[in-house]
Amino acid sequence: MQVEDWRFLNLNLIQLEKLHGLEEALARSKKFKPTVIFWRASKPVLTMGYFTKVEEKLNLKKCWEYGIKFVRRITGGSVGPLDPNIFSYSLIVEEKNPVIPESIEESYSLICGCLVDALKKIGLKADLSNLSDVLIDGKKVSGSAQARVWGKIIQHGFVYLDLDLETFKSLLNMEKLKEKILSLDKRVTWVNRELKKIGKKPLTFEEFKPYVEKAFVKNLNINFRDEPLTIYERKKANFYSKKFFMDDWNFNPNLHKIANVRFSFKTGKNLINISAYLENKTIKEILITSNFYPEKFFELSQNLKNVPADEKSIKPIVCKFFEENGLNRLNNVTVDAIVKVIMKALDSKQ
Template identity: 30%
Template sequence: MAYQCRLLHTGYNNAFYNMGLDQAILEAVAEGSTIPTLRFYGWQPPAISIGYFQGMTEEVDLAACRKHGIDTVRRITGGGAVFHQSEVTYSMVLPLDHPLADQNILASYGRLCQGIVAGLARLGVSAEFAPINDIVAGGKKISGNAQTRKLGCILQHGTILLDVDVDLMFTLLRVPSEKARGKAIADVKERVTSLSRLLLRPVTFDEVSAALEAGFAEALNLEYRPQEPAETECVRAEELARTRFADEGWTLKR
């Protein structure tokens, strides 16, 4: 039996609206005004997001971000700091009592991330789930994912790297010393890859979004209802962007 799923392609937005819309969708699914939802999106301008439990000033060089025109935002999900630049981001929201929503968090990651694995296979990339919440290809990380459970729902979102500028990333993230910075850059270049590196060609946002859309449908047996976000969700996303995600009280709260 196929599972009905709303499909949203919302293109590029700033970090605050992106996080606001993820939460607005979570609230809409929770109240029953819409069905489980899969969304694909990008970030413009580029941004760094930190996990809910992290401290912004400990993780991120805010002055460097301002210099480079990089937004900074706190997610409602856990996990570490993420540099959002050349990537496709997805979010999936479904009720906790949905057949695809495992109660065990590790099992839940493993199941939902199969959509990414199947999508990458359509691009010719062999990948696998690496617990707790990563996807690896050729032994290197290509996707990181984060999850929260609120209002009787799961929100899982994650990134699939089209390309990665590790040197820029480490001018934006805090590391203890210049010596540590060099080691950290070398370490990440060894551990992290991207689709353009694996395929030895440039890849586009639209190409990868289409592959992931097909992959999620295949792996999770989804039957899509392509839509636009409801006007109420957009209004709520704008409100959350303004009053929470762009607010220093939220961003610097830890």
Template identity: 25%
Template sequence: MYLIEPKRNGEWIYDPGTSMALQEYVKDHIFLDDDVLFPYMMHPAVQIGKFQNAYEEVNQPYMDEHDIKIIRRETGGGAIYLDDRNMSFCFLFNGTNDAYGNFERLYEPAIKALKNIGVDENLLSQKGRNDLVLDGKKISGAAMTVQKGRIYAGYSLLLDPDYEAMVSVLNPNLKKIESHGIQSVRSRVGSIRPYLAPEYQNMTVWEFTDYMICQLLDIDDVREAKRYELTPEDWAGVDKIAAEKYNSWDWNYGRFQQFGYRLTERFPIGTVSVDLTIEHAKIAAIQITGDFFGTKDVKEIEEALVNVRLKKDDLLNALEPLDLNHYFGNLTKEEFVSFILSEKES
């Protein structure tokens, strides 16, 4: 099995879009005489499945506040939070045979590796469709698809999950969304570190990664790995995919064709309700109602927001010419936009 690391000029690449683009480039353009392993680590990001509606999966205001990106992958499955405290592993397996859809088989090497550093085998098992569970808590979720006769699969391993960020970012409050996206099943999330043997308790994430690479490649030292080094031409292809797809708003947010939702919130100036129809992440229709007092017709706000992307900066820019005090009373543009994106139910 070849090892392909996301390194450019010797430096690890953390950008979520580039990480995903690298994997896509390799699976579509590089065909080797053996399987491929890609370890990857990202700056904080939420990775959602190909068929999910981004707005159903994340707390967008929290993401904006903490500079957390969203990235849509090419495989199905649910939303996961990734950061630089945990490592993920993707694979390209030549041939599809009986391995496609067999998550138990996919996890076998990882389970063996974790047992070897002290994890109790009686507490560790593959459960449900695609989860790895330790002591009743999820420490990994896997995804899999077939591309050009090869199985493209991957999973994360939660060594030190950031529980606060994970819970906050994967906790959308919207209850009245009307969509046909495949929603994530929320599970109790666990951590691998507390279950390691004492001599492994202080492993860094990089030491853990090197250990897992050795186990997955069946070698004694990571320096023994059979590697494929990306060329400048390869990186040019990766950058093109990242720019046109994985770092594109249309791919990450706008791919989902249409959905609608309703919000109601009680402000000091009165109750405000907003009904929205969203098409490709842009506001196709909006209706504002409530018991607030204003001297101008809110229809002007509605007209200003039609065809605007459901994104904080775009919404604020669209409202820039308007003084919302004339429409609602003492309500700022920032408060109104945060309300639209807050996904709160009355």
């Protein structure tokens, strides 16, 4: 088979929301070149599979307390940590490209095999397990996820170079995931811990990157060509990244699809965002988020589902919620003010 030229983008540090926006822009593009991106999250963030139920998997209070965001991706899988010490990659290619097998299993094996070979080159005993996980001595060091949309294959994944496992565990829902959380120490590892065990020096993102690059070029039988993003691609990437910054997408992608109410209210430093779906003058779905007491507004949202979209029905629920939680106001925002914001949002139905 003839060696193909693929575009290579070394983005280094990037916000996860913007990275996913770029992936979507490239995948939707009709003027497209097969592309591999090496990147790392610019700050600690949680990546969530498309079908992940946030309230079941995460300790939301801890996430908000630590200021760590969670971003939903379009691929499947569970929750994982990303930060500047974690090597990450994305691959976007046409579904019909002969380089990547049509079989999902075989495509995972080929692409993730590049990570296995890179780890072997630095002296670690790595192997592929469970379709897309890379293990070192039975412990997970890498995971990947794939989606086939818009006629393209999107696969992205990570390799833990270093990992703050204790912080990650604290961000998970201990009440519902206790056994899995407690077993993470036995199931997960990272590259630099394993290198230390065999007397080798730790590797940075830039030091590890060439090993992965060579493995991709060899295993996929391709050439990498450094080609920067065009102005048009950057514009489209910014457009598609907006979704990944939106609370309704990250909390509830189904609401994101059907919402006919989106409203933001700011007073001073206080910001309240409301997304909702109204049908027959009833609140079928609603999400209220804020930059102050976010857990309270999230809880309040749950109490407003299937409630008539009128002040007479909504105000008693808000008052009761404040009373049961021993609150008079939130950050100097009163009950009446919150009711008015909710009603103003609902009255703005698209």
